[in-house]
Amino acid sequence: MTEVSEMTDMLDTDSAAADDVAGLGTVVRGRTLYPGEEGFAAACSGWLLTVEHRPAAVVVAADAEDVVAAVRFAARVGRPVAVQSTGHGKSVPADGAVFIATGELRELSVDARAGTARIGAGLRWGEVLAAAAEHGLAPLCGSSGQVGVMGFLTGGGLPLVCRTYGFAAGHVRSLDVVTADGVLRTVSPDREPDLFWAVRGGKGNFGVVVAAEIELLPLRTVYGGELFYPGEDPVRAARVLGSYLAWAKGLPEEMSSSVTLVRFPDVPQLPGEFRGRAFVQVRVVYVGEAEQGARLVEPLRALGPEKDTCGVVPYTGITEIYQDPKGPVRTHLRSALLGELDEEAVAELVSFIDPSVSEGPFPGIELRHLGGALDRSPGRPHAVSTQGAAFLLWMRLPALAEGVDVREIADGVLERLGRWDTGAMLPGFLFDHDSAPERVRRAYGEADYRRLGALKAGYDPGRLFRINHNILPLGEGERVRS
Known part of the structure; x- marks a missing residue:
């Protein structure tokens, strides 16, 4: 078969396959969009650009009844269902799916x-x-x-x-x-x-x-902010990180915090104040009295931060502490749950921002301190747990340069930190790399995963909802790979 005839056959097959969703617009009140139509690409996109969706059709749901109709339609024609509001946690390409966009459900x-x-x-x-x-x-x-x-x-x-x-x-x-x-x-x-x-x-x-x-909680303000420390000197960076880890061990539950190690490449896409520099960043959020929060932070201030924004913050401004990007990004995200970290872990972590290494990696490695209330059984039990971990490692690798395999870099970082990796993960921090069933299992304890599998077999035995970090119905085991 020639290349031209192969392409023609593919187009014919795609056209025939799309016929089964042609009537989707007749069962919903909201907009129905098909490939090539205005608004289709925007509806499939989102904040995280590293995963691209190519669904058979998009339903921009006007209400809950539209969602019901779209799910029933997909089940009838044998298409999987994908759903997205903002696209921060895209994981699996929604190719061939009935894609439900929930952005207009604004109650x-x-x-x-x-x-x-x-x-x-x-x-x-x-x-x-x-x-x-x-x-x-x-x-x-x-x-x-x-x-x-x-x-x-x-x-x-x-x-x-x-x-x-x-x-x-x-x-x-x-x-x-x-x-x-x-x-x-x-x-x-x-x-x-x-x-x-x-x-x-x-x-x-x-x-x-x-x-x-x-x-909702009766919180109007918190004591919070971030402290920036220069990270170019590995000895000083290790002292800051080690001091933070020792400080975190004695904290009351009212204090939540994280530390980030980041080294920026010298590239024109970055602001001059960050280009080619390394930092250790500590972020804190304290829900008690501001005076006590300031006293708790004093040991961190004694380390001589280059920048200190800690103070009373209106709760409406709590998300500004981390300064997460607001627009779409092309970034590779990875995570792991770590145990307690020792001096060898500090040395390994600091090595990733050592400027004496002429080339990358250039990951931003954040460690969020866990424990406290996370380790207690909630009043309303749910299917998520830290599984006893001390820190969540969350890694972000911007794709700034062509030809750089950021996935390979991430693998290398996690391999070097393997001694402290508990093997567990958090379901909310599973990303595109984590869609394989064996990685999804890591987000749950064994008993919880079996319970989830039994419920999946009862509520979705045909895996209509599989465009996600898929939990296998109990009984299918490892036979199901897609």
């Missing part, structure tokens, strides 16, 4: 007396922060106000005040979720509690979450 109401908020699937944390603050209340959010609420909650949700309050999943009261049978269910501790447990940590494996009711 938001705050019940100040009950201390709760009802949130639609299209909302981002920045919007919820602003609405809750009008009543002197606050949600448990992460480091970016641009992250979608539902993706955060279904991944378990590691908030910036995690050591004080635990996972955000433990503060969810109920969820409205469309399951694979096309039924809209409200799940809670009293209504289908097994499914309620599974969705909070099981990511997108059990349905499309269209709304949530969450608890």
Whole structure:
């Protein structure tokens, strides 16, 4: 067969395959978009640009009924379902799927007396922060106000005040979720509690979450900020990192913190103040009295930071502490859960930002301090746990130069840190590299994974929801690879 005829056959096959979704627009009120149409590419895109979606069709859902209709349609024609609001945690390309965009499900109401908020699937944390603050209340959010609420909650949700309050999943009261049978269910501790447990940590494996009711906290301000230390001198960088690790061991649960080691390449894409430099960055968030927060931070200040922004921060500004990028990025993300770190770990970590190494790697390596409330059983049990780890390692590798294999660099970093790797992961920090079943298993303890597999077999035996970090139905085991 010639190359031209092969291409013609492929086009004919794609056209025939698309015929089964041609009627999708007749069953939903919202927009239905097909490849090549205006708005299709934008609907498939998102914050993380390293994963590209090529679905058979996009449904921009106008309401929960559209989600129900789209799920039923996909099941009838044998297409998988993919769902996305902001695209921060894209993992598996949604090729050939019915792609449900939930960005227009924008319900938001705050019940100040009950201390709760009802949130639609299209909302981002920045919007919820602003609405809750009008009543002197606050949600448990992460480091970016641009992250979608539902993706955060279904991944378990590691908030910036995690050591004080635990996972955000433990503060969810109920969820409205469309399951694979096309039924809209409200799940809670009293209504289908097994499914309620599974969705909070099981990511997108059990349905499309269209709304949530969450608890809010009476927090107006926190004491927080960041301290920047020059990292060009490996001896000083090691002293800062080692001092931070010793400091973190004695912290009360009201203090949550992280440390980041970063070395920037000397490239024109970066601002001059960062180009070619290395830093050790410590970030803190304390929910007690500001005076006590300042006293706790004093040992870090004694290390002589180049920049110190710590002070009283309105809770609405909590996501600015980390200065996460607000626009789309082409970055490779990896994570691991680490145990306690010793002097050898400090030396290994500091070596990644050593300027005497003329070439990369140039990863940003963040260690978020765990423990505290994260290690206790939540009042509303959920399917996420640190599995006893001391730190979450979160690594970001921007694709700044062509020809640089950032995945290979990430593999090398994690291999060198293998002695301290617990082998476990957090479901909310699984990324495109982590889609294989054996890596998904690492995000859960053995008993929890088996329970999730049993529930997957009950609620989605045909794996309609498999465009994700897929949990295999119990009984399929390792036979299912795709």
